[in-house]
Every structure is written in C-alpha cells, then in structure tokens.
Amino acid sequence: MNILEAVFTGITQGAMIALVALGYTMVYGVLKLINFAHSEVFMMAAYFGLVFLSLLIGDVSAVNGIVSPEAASSTFAGVFGALRGHPLAAAAAATVLAMLAASALGIGVERVAYKPLRGRGKGALVRVTPLVTALGMSVLLQNLAQLLFTARFRPYPQVLSGEVQVPGLGAITSSRALILGASIIVMIGLELIVKRTWFGKAMRALSANEEAARLMGVRTSRVISMTFALGSSLAALGAVLFCLDQSQVYPTMGVVIGTRAFVAAVLGGIGSITGAMLGGLLIGIIGELVKLTDYSGGVDVLVFLVLILVLLVRPAGLLGSTRTEKV
Amino acid sequence: MARGQAGKSGGLRWSRLAVGAGVLGVALLCDLYLADFVHDSSIRQLFMLAACNVLVASSLNVINGMAGQFSIGHAGFVGLGGYTSAVIASNLHEMLGGGEPTFARSFIVVPVCLLASATLAGIFGFLVGLPSLRLRGDYLAIVTLGFAEIFRLVIATAQAGEDGSPIARALSRLGGQNGYMGIDNQGIPLYAGPFWVFGLAFVLGVVAWRIKFSGWGRALRALREDEIAAAAVGVDPTRYKVTSFVIAAVGAGVAGGLMAIMRDGTPIVNPDNYNFQASFDAITMVILGGSGSVTGAAIGGVFITFSIKAIEQVQATSAVQALRREFESLDLNALRMIVYALVLVLLMVVRPEGLLGERELFQKRRGGRGGSGPDAPRAGAKAEAA
Numbered sequence: 001m002n003i004l005e006a007v008f009t010g011i012t013q014g015a016m017i018a019l020v021a022l023g024y025t026m027v028y029g030v031l032k033l034i035n036f037a038h039s040e041v042f043m044m045a046a047y048f049g050l051v052f053l054s055l056l057i058g059d060v061s062a063v064n065g066i067v068s069p070e071a072a073s074s075t076f077a078g079v080f081g082a083l084r085g086h087p088l089a090a091a092a093a094a095t096v097l098a099m100l101a102a103s104a105l106g107i108g109v110e111r112v113a114y115k116p117l118r119g120r121g122k123g124a125l126v127r128v129t130p131l132v133t134a135l136g137m138s139v140l141l142q143n144l145a146q147l148l149f150t151a152r153f154r155p156y157p158q159v160l161s162g163e164v165q166v167p168g169l170g171a172i173t174s175s176r177a178l179i180l181g182a183s184i185i186v187m188i189g190l191e192l193i194v195k196r197t198w199f200g201k202a203m204r205a206l207s208a209n210e211e212a213a214r215l216m217g218v219r220t221s222r223v224i225s226m227t228f229a230l231g232s233s234l235a236a237l238g239a240v241l242f243c244l245d246q247s248q249v250y251p252t253m254g255v256v257i258g259t260r261a262f263v264a265a266v267l268g269g270i271g272s273i274t275g276a277m278l279g280g281l282l283i284g285i286i287g288e289l290v291k292l293t294d295y296s297g298g299v300d301v302l303v304f305l306v307l308i309l310v311l312l313v314r315p316a317g318l319l320g321s322t323r324t325e326k327v
Numbered sequence: 328m329a330r331g332q333a334g335k336s337g338g339l340r341w342s343r344l345a346v347g348a349g350v351l352g353v354a355l356l357c358d359l360y361l362a363d364f365v366h367d368s369s370i371r372q373l374f375m376l377a378a379c380n381v382l383v384a385s386s387l388n389v390i391n392g393m394a395g396q397f398s399i400g401h402a403g404f405v406g407l408g409g410y411t412s413a414v415i416a417s418n419l420h421e422m423l424g425g426g427e428p429t430f431a432r433s434f435i436v437v438p439v440c441l442l443a444s445a446t447l448a449g450i451f452g453f454l455v456g457l458p459s460l461r462l463r464g465d466y467l468a469i470v471t472l473g474f475a476e477i478f479r480l481v482i483a484t485a486q487a488g489e490d491g492s493p494i495a496r497a498l499s500r501l502g503g504q505n506g507y508m509g510i511d512n513q514g515i516p517l518y519a520g521p522f523w524v525f526g527l528a529f530v531l532g533v534v535a536w537r538i539k540f541s542g543w544g545r546a547l548r549a550l551r552e553d554e555i556a557a558a559a560v561g562v563d564p565t566r567y568k569v570t571s572f573v574i575a576a577v578g579a580g581v582a583g584g585l586m587a588i589m590r591d592g593t594p595i596v597n598p599d600n601y602n603f604q605a606s607f608d609a610i611t612m613v614i615l616g617g618s619g620s621v622t623g624a625a626i627g628g629v630f631i632t633f634s635i636k637a638i639e640q641v642q643a644t645s646a647v648q649a650l651r652r653e654f655e656s657l658d659l660n661a662l663r664m665i666v667y668a669l670v671l672v673l674l675m676v677v678r679p680e681g682l683l684g685e686r687e688l689f690q691k692r693r694g695g696r697g698g699s700g701p702d703a704p705r706a707g708a709k710a711e712a713a
Contacts, residue, residue, distance in 0.1 A: 112672070117676065127465075128397055131465075143662075144661070270465075300476065304477050304480075307473055316466070
C-alpha cells in the first residue's frame with residue numbers, strides 16, 4: 001500500500017468523519033454546548049439503518065432479537081415489501097428513513113436534556129450543567145442500545161459490490177467511491193443551506209447573538225430543534241456510509257467514531273463548518289498514514305496528541321475565531 | 328472556616344486535635360479488627376472503595392467545583408497514581424522479601440507508594456494545567472479528556488516484545504490490555520489496610536475543607552465567578568488555576584494509589600478501570616453532592632459507590648432474573664448504567680446545583696461578613712447581568 005493510496009483512503013474516511021463532526025460543530029455554534037450525545041445518535045442511526053434495510057430487503061438474519069422473522073414477513077411486509085428485489089433502492093430508502101429517525105432522536109435528546117436547562121442556573125453552573133446532562137444522555141443511549149440490541153457485532157447487509165476505475169489511482173471499491181461522492185455533495189448542500197436559506201441565516205444569527213436574534217423575530221427554539229435535526233441526519237448519513245465501508249454495527253461504535261469526529265470538530269475550530277470538514281479530512285489522513293507504520297494501534301494516541309498540540313498553538317482550533325472578551 | 332475562633336479559644340483547638348486523634352484511632356482499630364467484625368470481604372472492599380471514591384470526588388471538586396474549570400479526564404490522574412503505586416508496591420515487596428503483606432511493613436510501603444503516585448500525578452497535573460493559561464472552558468475540558476485517553480491508550484496498546492526502545496519495553500511490562508499483576512503476575516501486594524484508607528480519606532477531607540475556606544479558596548471562587556474582575560483585584564488567574572490542577576491531580580494520584588494496593592481489593596490494575604466511564608463517575612459524584620461543597624463531594628462519593636453496588640444486588644434478585652428469562656433478547660447488564668444516567672439527567676433538570684449546592688453540612692452560621700458558599704453565586708449573577 002503506497003502513500004498515495006493511503007491518503008486517498010484517508011480522505012474517504014475523513015469525509016465520513018467530517019459528516020459526524022458537522023453535527024458537533026453546528027450544535028456548538030448555536031448553543032455553545034458540546035453535544036456529547038451526538039456520537040450515540042450516530043450509533044443509534046446505524047442501528048436504525050440496519051433495521052430498516054433488513055426489513056426492506058426482507059432479510060432479517062442480521063437483526064434477530066430485534067425483529068422477529070414472523071413480524072417481518074407478515075406485519076411489516078405490507079409496509080416495507082414494495083422495494084424487495086431492488087437492493088439499491090432499498091438501501092437509499094433505508095438511509096432516508098434512518099436520517100428521519102435520527103432527526104427525531106436528536107430533537108428528542110434536545111427536548112429532554114438541554115431545553116429544560118436553558119436560561120436556568122447561575123454563575124459557573126450555566127456552562128457545566130448542560131455538559132453533565134450531555135454526558136448523561138450519551139451514557140444512557142449507549143447502554144440503551146446495549147440493552148435493546150445486545151453487545152453483539154451485527155453484520156450490515158452488503159448491497160453494494162464491485163469496483164470503480166478512478167484515473168490515476170486504479171480501482172477502488174464502489175462503496176468508497178459512494179462515500180466520497182455522497183460526502184462531497186452533502187457538504188456542498190450544507191454550505192448552501194447555511195449561506196443561502198432563511199434557516200441558515202437564522203442559525204448564524206443565533207450563533208452570533210441569541211438575544212438579538214430573538215428580538216429580530218427568529219424563533220430560537222425552533223431553529224435550535226432544526227439544527228439538532230440537521231446535525232443528527234448528517235450523523236445518520238455518516239453512520240450508513242460507515243456501515244457500507246466497515247459492515248459492522250455494535251453499541252460502542254459511537255465511542256470509536258464519535259471520539260474521532262469530536263476531535264475533528266475541535267481541531268478544525270468548533271463552531272466553524274469549514275473547520276469541521278478540514279478537521280475530519282486531517283484526522284482521516286493521519287489515521288491511514290499511521291496504519292502504514294509499525295504503530296498502527298496508536299492512531300487515537302496520535303490523534304489526541306495532534307489535538308492538544310494544535311490547541312496549544314491555536315486555542316480555538318485551526319479555523320475557529322477567538323473573540324476578546326469585553327468587560 | 329472560622330479561623331479566628333480556632334485561634335482565640337484554646338479549648339476548641341484541643342477538641343479538634345482530640346477528634347483527629349479519635350478518628351485515626353478508630354481507623355487503626357478498624358485495620359486490626361475489621362476483618363473479625365465484617366466477615367464478608369466484599370463488604371469490606373465496598374467500604375474502603377467508598378473512602379477512596381471520597382478522595383477522588385474531593386480532589387475533582389477542587390477543579391470542577393471550586394475553580395470552576397471543567398475536567399473530564401480525572402480518571403487519567405487516578406490511573407497514573409494506580410499504576411505508579413502498583414509497580415512500586417510490587418517491587419518494594421520483592422525487595423523486602425515477599426511473603427504476606429504485614430501491617431508493620433505497610434508503614435514503609437504505603438507512604439513510599441503514595442508519595443510517588445502523588446508526585447507523578449502532580450507533575451502531570453501541572454503539564455495538563457498549563458494550557459489553562461490559553462484555553463478556556465470547553466477546550467480545557469477536551470485537553471483533560473485527551474490526556475486521560477492518551478494515558479489509557481498508551482498503556483493498553485503497549486505491545487509485549489523485547490525489541491524496540493527501552494520505553495516501549497518498560498511500557499510493555501505493564502501488561503497492556505490485560506492489566507498489571509505485579510512481578511511475574513503474582514498479583515500486587517495489597518498493603519493499604521483500613522487504617523491508611525480511612526485515615527487518609529479523613530485527613531485529606533480536612534485538607535480540602537481548609538482549602539475551601541482559606542483565602543486561597545476564596546480567591547479561586549472569585550476567579551470562577553468572574554475571571555476579569557478577580558484579575559483586576561490582584562488574583563493571578565494562571566497561578567491559581569494551575570495550582571488547583573496540581574492539587575486535584577495530587578489528590579487523584581493518592582486516591583488511585585490507595586485503590587491499587589487496597590486490602591481486600593483486586594490485585595490487578597487494568598487500563599479499562601480508568602476509561603472515560605471512570606471520569607464520568609467522578610463527575611457524577613461531584614455534581615450529585617453539589618459542586619463546590621466538600622461534604623457534598625464526600626456524600627457523592629459514598630452514595631455512588633453504594634448505589635452501584637445496590638443496583639448490582641438488585642440485578643441478582645429473582646424479579647430481575649425472571650425479567651431476564653422473559654425477555655431473552657434484551658441485555659439486562661446494561662440496566663445499571665441506564666438507571667444511573669437517567670437519575671443523573673433528571674437530577675440535573677430538577678436540581679442543577681446538586682444535593683447541597685455549594686453549602687456544607689455542619690457549616691456554622693456566621694453573621695455579617697464571611698464570603699462562604701451561598702453568597703458567591705448571587706454575586707456572579709449580578710456580574711453577568713451587568
């Protein structure tokens with residue numbers, strides 16, 4: 001495996017990590033809160049994708065214990081049976097359904113754990129309390145997944161096979177090509193949403209000054225919910241793409257990928273959307289390059305070391321802005 | 328608190344000395360006779376674990392509660408202390424000739440182990456605290472998390488093998504993912520009996536109390552409420568923040584060191600004991616009791632230790648076993664953490680300041696002056712409104 005190939009693999013990995021990192025960074029942008037539960041939304045989304053895909057292609061062997069074969073062939077067949085025999089259409093539909101379910105989950109997390117705290121508390125507690133509930137939600141979701149789906153590694157049905165020829169690099173698997181293509185399209189789309197739409201404008205206004213935004217008629221509560229929904233659906237897309245590549249689903253996957261995505265968001269400058277993309281790509285490439293050396297187990301050590309070093313030089317991340325505090 | 332009163336009345340000072348001596352005496356008696364009263368070693372382990380967790384919570388309380396920083400990597404310092412103490416205890420034990428760990432010998436082994444643990448953890452606390460000059464709030468939290476993860480991963484991924492650099496070889500001797508089990512896997516000699524565990528929990532608890540109600544603690548609280556205002560009246564933010572990090576790390580190092588060589592404990596230290604979950608537990612203890620409150624942290628430490636055990640007991644009851652048979656596809660082992668996280672989130676929503684807030688149990692009311700707990704937040708709210 002040469003360096004060029006590793007860099008390319010790193011870019012695909014990084015694009016996927018960046019999708020998850022965007023969720024962290026958008027929520028931080030509007031709420032100034034590190035949403036630790038985001039990595040678990042990613043994990044839950046992978047399970048949603050797995051369940052929906054299994055139902056849609058009519059093969060429930062991967063989800064035994066979650067959905068019984070009888071229910072799949074009788075109760076759900078009427079709803080999900082239409083796409084049987086078209087695996088690619090089924091995969092696309094499952095992805096959309098997973099994104100919707102993850103959005104609902106994201107909004108739910110916000111309603112339960114963050115909304116009741118907003119505008120309450122005093123002094124130093126204002127910042128710390130939501131962080132604790134965020135950690136609590138993360139632990140809760142992770143263990144809920146273990147309770148419902150058990151700690152088993154579940155195989156993800158592979159609907160995409162074959163290779164694509166890329167000029168200059170040779171053959172790459174079509175799932176990788178899809179990951180890269182989908183990530184690029186989604187990031188361009190997100191950039192357009194944030195820069196060109198009313199919602200994006202409201203989000204940026206909220207990020208700059210919540211009180212002023214509310215006075216200008218922005219319904220802050222709704223914008224926050226929409227931000228969570230958008231971030232969670234991006235995480236769901238990332239989860240489905242991750243499963244295409246790694247083809248395994250397990251309750252602690254959120255910790256593994258979520259941590260890297262989180263580091264990517266901070267590295268790029270949390271709150272900055274371009275920063276999250278840049279950070280994701282960096283983390284992906286670093287991860288793949290380390291695998292070329294003897295220390296392949298030390299990826300996460302290096303990732304955190306890079307993070308700490310970057311933070312020491314640029315305290316707000318690569319593209320983050322530091323505002324001087326006015327007295 | 329009450330510095331003036333203690334100075335004025337000699338009687339009070341003597342009564343304090345008597346209380347201190349009394350507690351140490353009880354700890355000594357525990358050390359000699361606890362095994363005769365409490366036959367179940369798992370219960371003894373639970374009590375001592377609770378005392379260790381009180382130390383973990385009170386040390387984290389210095390950063391998270393008093394200084395208002397947010398450290399989410401406390402397990403890193405605890406683990407550093409644990410490994411240091413385990414390695415030194417094993418080697419000292421070997422030097423002293425092996426055999427059963429005796430109480431007399433523990434007066435050599437335990438202080439050496441804990442001093443080393445505290446020193447090493449303190450050095451790393453200094454290194455982690457240094458970025459607090461530049462980083463604020465969330466970013467600092469991330470650095471602490473990064474430190475804890477690096478520590479755990481470095482130990483867990485150290486591969487056995489006699490080639491490579493001396494550092495890699497030394498690390499691989501720590502057992503990697505399987506944990507460290509003393510020299511030749513004989514198990515770590517468990518020297519620290521109840522005398523050390525309960526005694527140190529008491530002594531360091533008093534130290535934490537004195538820190539909170541000293542001028543130093545007041546400066547820390549001022550810094551927490553408004554850094555700029557505090558700096559304007561001569562409180563050097565850098566110095567105080569870094570020192571509070573070092574103090575917290577030293578406390579965590581002692582706690583981890585004690586846990587590793589605790590009598591009736593497990594003779595093994597494992598990197599998985601010091602994962603993010605452990606840091607989260609420590610945060611829960613502090614928040615539950617009320618961040619900033621010394622007695623609150625102690626209550627939190629004891630409560631969490633016992634509630635984890637209680638939930639484990641509940642899981643073994645027939646009702647839960649029947650439930651397990653009923654829903655075979657469910658993994659009920661995860662139930663403990665679900666209950667735990669749910670309670671935490673609910674508590675935060677209902678009562679964000681924890682059980683005690685910043686107040687203390689046994690706090691004497693002082694009229695007029697005295698800027699202890701309850702006044703500080705109000706001042707902070709005012710500063711924010713301005």
